[in-house]
Amino acid sequence: MLILVRHGQTEANRHGLLLGRADPPLCGAGRDQAEALARALPRPTRLVSSPLTRAVETARAVGAEIEIDERWIEMDYGDLDGRPASALDADGWRAWRDDPTHVPAGGESVAEVGARVRSACHDLADLAADADVVVVSHVSPIKAAIAWALGVGDEVAWRMWVEDAAVCRIDTSGSAPRLRAFNDVSAHALPSLR
Template identity: 80%
Template structure:
């Protein structure tokens, strides 16, 4: 099984900022989310992480060796990194949503993210068919992996939402990948409910 895990929350996520290659650590809630995920998910045969701190901190909670793969890094938002979404005007959002090859100023296109993630997924297919491979990554690469599993284009990313510390599962044991779970937050959502 290919198990895709979005990192736990950072203060920038909590504040609703676009967060690409900027490298803040997890906030206290994010650390707790990561700890809960590590307890809830089966011990992986392989554990892979984006090189960014928030992903590595989440991966390290699993207590097994972490392989860092740069292909799982978040999209480069260029000059929009750590800015509110409102920084980009309506025309800018329209261009980005209508054209997967559109590159925000100084950044990276959805198509470029999709290309690197599809290659990473293809390399993990056999290992994930034999045992759980957990990849700790970010919103855009996880959406690209889901698009790969469904056999659809990169533009589908705008129709998905991935929460902090969410889990997606892709079965790679057959002739084509199958998406079994998307945006599953049940493990940490239940554990972090306030006591009544």
């Protein structure tokens, strides 16, 4: 199973800021989410993480050896990084939503994220067919991996929402990937039963 995990919350996430390549650590709630994820996730055969601190801190809680893969890094928001979504006007959002190849000033397109993530998914698919592979990443790469699993284009990214510390599961054991779970926050949304 290919298990995709969005990192725990940061202060920027809590305040609704666009968070791309900026590298803040997890906040207290994010560390709690990472610990809850560690209790809920299976011990993986392979643990892959984005190089950004918030992803590595979340992966570290899982307790396995971490392999850093740059392809799982968050989208580069360029000049918008660290700013509220309102920093981009309606025409800018329309251009970005309507054209997966649109590049915001100094940033990266949805299509570029999709290309690098599809490559990463292909590289993990065979192992994930027989073992649990956990990838700790970010909103945009996870959306790209879901698009890969569903066999759809990058334009669907804007139609998905991925919560902090959400888990998605892709079964790669068949002739085509199958989405088994999307945006599962049950590991940290409910009070502990212990």
